[in-house]
Amino acid sequence: MLAGASDVSIQVGRTFPGLRERLRDATAIAHRELDAQMSAFDLTVFPGYRRFLQASAGALLPLEAALADAGIANMFPDWPERARSAAIAADLDRLGQEAHATVSVPPLTRSGVIGTMYVLEGSRLGAKFLLKAVADAADPRIAQATAYLSHGAGKRLWQSFLTKLAREETCDEDEAIAAARSAFAAFERAADRA
Secondary structure (H helix, E strand, O other): OHHHHHHHHHHOOOOOOOHHHHHHHHHHHHHHHHHHHHOOOOOOOHHHHHHHHHHHHHHHHHHHHHHHHOOHHHHOOOHHHHOOHHHHHHHHHHOOOOOOOOOOOOOOOHHHHHHHHHHHHHHHHHHHHHHHHHHOOOOHHHHOOOHHHHOOOOOOHHHHHHHHHHHOOOOOHHHHHHHHHHHHHHHHHHHHHO
């Protein structure tokens, strides 16, 4: 009994991180490693940008398929507005390539959906910066193939995801973290194969 009391007294006045912070902290290394790997693609030249899109599609397509199979539309009714597979396929088509899944991903649980969405929705924030690099490209074909990077611009998709995340009460934190790490790993494997 005293042990429990002392545990509570130690925690008084302390703020506990929410699921967003726990996901961020648990995936920080994977995020940095993926950023470093993807920064090897020169987005200002046609071959580099095309390889970046191929790598991204290689992971995005199977991840979005796994989300659909897991019933994401029940959790996120605006899923059709969030999905980016068609956008990246259109960009690659403009560049004379087909979009292909190059990695496999495991089936997702409800908590796995949350972790995977954390990675995919968070990538929209990075896409804003990548668009700036693409704007410096001399090749006009690159500027015509930015549907993926600009997808959701002007919409509050990240903010609405965070609202959902903050209200999530049935999420198994360990499953969500494992799924987020798996999503980062899928992008890393796809980049290796591009």
